Amino acid sequence: MSSPTDATSRGHLSWMEVALEEARRGADEGEVPVGAVLVQDGVALAAAYNRPVALHDPTAHAEMLVLRAAGQRVGNYRLPAATLYVTLEPCVMCAGALVHARVACLVYGTADPRGGGVESLYHILEDPRLNHTVQVISGVRAEESQVLLQEFFRTRRQPSCSRGSGVASGRGTEVDVTGPTRNRVVP
Numbered sequence: 148m149s150s151p152t153d154a155t156s157r158g159h160l161s162w163m164e165v166a167l168e169e170a171r172r173g174a175d176e177g178e179v180p181v182g183a184v185l186v187q188d189g190v191a192l193a194a195a196y197n198r199p200v201a202l203h204d205p206t207a208h209a210e211m212l213v214l215r216a217a218g219q220r221v222g223n224y225r226l227p228a229a230t231l232y233v234t235l236e237p238c239v240m241c242a243g244a245l246v247h248a249r250v251a252c253l254v255y256g257t258a259d260p261r262g263g264g265v266e267s268l269y270h271i272l273e274d275p276r277l278n279h280t281v282q283v284i285s286g287v288r289a290e291e292s293q294v295l296l297q298e299f300f301r302t303r304r305q306p307s308c309s310r311g312s313g314v315a316s317g318r319g320t321e322v323d324v325t326g327p328t329r330n331r332v333v334p
């Protein structure tokens with residue numbers, strides 16, 4: 148027998164695995180590997196990975212795509228009983244969308260020190276000036292989420308003859324991999 152708390156945290160871990168699977172799909176397609184799944188009553192309403200490159204759409208973050216798909220599925224843009232799982236801390240845009248959707252809970256993997264709108268740079272989901280707050284659980288499978296991002300950016304930064312192998316010399320050649328972010332320009 149396990150306590151409800153254990154069962155809940157097991158649930159978080161396994162739903163985050165679904166999000167990680169989505170992130171891996173994104174990496175296979177050359178997108179910054181971030182995955183998300185929206186869950187309600189123990190059922191996945193929608194799952195997606197980051198697709199701004201393929202869709203030529205700066206709003207096509209994994210979180211936005213699952214919110215859109217889930218809204219279509221239930222016929223309502225408000226999802227007050229839903230929990231969003233995402234591998235990376237949501238940006239300002241996605242945090243705003245979570246507020247608009249009235250999502251109950253956010254569970255995320257690794258922090259985004261350069262673009263996070265939930266805890267790193269801003270605290271949009273718990274700002275009392277807004278008309279809705281979202282419960283936040285962070286650090287779930289954070290290491291796997293971060294390794295995926297680091298691997299992705301590392302392989303994208305293999306030095307080439309034309310670019311030289313030295314230090315970053317401008318846009319798209321950042322070398323600091325300590326803070327994964329999907330806002331970083333990929334060479």
Ligand code: ZN
Nearest residue numbers: 208237238241
């Ligand atoms: Zn976002």
